[in-house]
Amino acid sequence: MDIRKIDDTISVAPQITYEDVAEAARLGFRTLVANRPDKEEFGQPAMADIEAAALENGLTWIYMPVQSGNVTDEDVDRFGEMIRDSEKPVLAFCRSGTRCTVLWALNAARTTPAREVFSKARNAGYDISGLAPRMEQQSRNR
Known part of the structure; x- marks a missing residue:
């Protein structure tokens, strides 16, 4: 499992497996978020299986x-509400982790200087960096 910490509240990862969920719980994650649609790609783990593992492991x-x-x-908006309301730390995953990072960055741009958001993502x-115009637009939603 390739966990990439963005900050103390959230980390992101490429697609995880049923077996990875126990490791995420052992590492102290409290909330598991799937940003990838079920059956997006042939052969990806079923979200129902990952959900079952999350619940089995107290997440x-x-x-x-x-x-994508x-x-x-x-x-x-939904991602920002989830971050605000969820027990932390959060582990969010998608196919590569990029989608989760984009969601986090666009939400963070509303309250955090762009250079700091870019740095954490990097x-x-x-x-x-291609999100700069959209992050500028989001910063006006403060």
Whole structure:
């Protein structure tokens, strides 16, 4: 499992497996968020199986699918509410972790300077520089 810490409240990961959930719980994560639609790609683990593992391991499970390459403002709003209301730390996953990072970054841009958002994403291994115009737009939603 390739966990990439963004900050103390959230980490992201590429697709996890049923077996990875116990490790996430052992590492101290309290909430598991799936940003990948079920059956997005042939052969990916079933979300129902990962949900079952989350519940078996005492994690809060949140299924919040977002279409790759089509993150809406409503998705960003929902993600921000989830971060605010969930028990932390949160582990969010999708196919590569990028979608989760984009959701986090667009929400964070509402309260955090862009350079700090870019730095945290870069430190986690994600180049989100292409989001600059959209982050500027989100910063006006403060």
